[in-house]
Amino acid sequence: MRTYAYVRVDPNTQENFNYLSFFQNFGYSIPSQRLIVEEVAVDTSIIYRDKLINLINYGLETGDLLIFKGIDCLGSSFDEIYNTVNTIEEKKITLICLDFSKKEITDDLKLIFFHFLKLCSSFESKLKNKRKGNHPSSSFVKKVGRPEILTANQKEEVLDKFKKGYSVYALAKEYSVTRTVIQRLLDKSTKSLKSIKRVQ
Secondary structure, eight states: OOEEEEEEEOTTOOSOOOHHHHHHTTTOOOOGGGEEEEEOOTTOOGGGOHHHHHIIIIIOOTTOEEEESSGGGGOSSHHHHHHHHHHHHHTTOEEEETTTOSSOOOHHHHHHHHHHHHHHHHHHHHHHHHHHTOSTTGGGSOOOSSOOOOOHHHHHHHHHHHHTTOOHHHHHHHTTSOHHHHHHHHHHHHHHHHHHHHHO
16 A cells, blocks of 8 residues: 655745655655645635646555545535545545544545535535525525616616706615615716716
8 A cells, every 4th residue: 555645735835844744743654755745725626736636647546545634635615625535535545634533534434524525515505506696595695785786767767857856865765776876876977977078
C-alpha cells in the first residue's frame, strides 16, 4: 500500500509550512514525492484543481491510502466533495480526513462519513434552489433588494400624475411600491430632461 497526502493551500500564503512534519505528527510518514501541495482558493471548483484531478485519475491505484486535512481539500462545495469521495471510493482507495478522524475511513466510520456528506450536499442543493426561487416554498421567502420595477406604461402614468400634482407618497401607495422607487423614477426623468436641454 502506497501512502499519498494532498494539501490545499490558499494562494499567496506567506508562511513556510513543513507539511511532511505535519503528517508525521499524526503518525503518517509521507515520501516527499507523494506529498501533493496545490495552491487554490477554498472556493475554487474541483475542475480547476489540476493536481488533485491528476492524482485521482493517474496517480492513485487500488489499495493506496490518501490522507488530507479537511474536506475543503476535495472541492468547493459539498456536492463536489461528495462526488470526489465517491470517485475515490470507486477506485478502492482508502481515505483519511484528519479533521474528521485520525483513522482510516472504513466500515461504520465510512458509512457515517458518506452519510454526513450526502446530508450536507442535499441541504446545500435545497438552499441553492431556494435562493434561485425554484423551491416550492420560495413564495414564502421575503424578497431582498430593489422592489419590482414599474412597467413602461406605469412609469408614464406616474410622471403624468406627478406633473398634475400627485405626491410621491400618493403615487407609491397607488402603485404598491416604495417611495424610493417613485423618487428614483422622477430623478431619472429630470436627468434625462437636462441632458436633452444641453444637446439642444
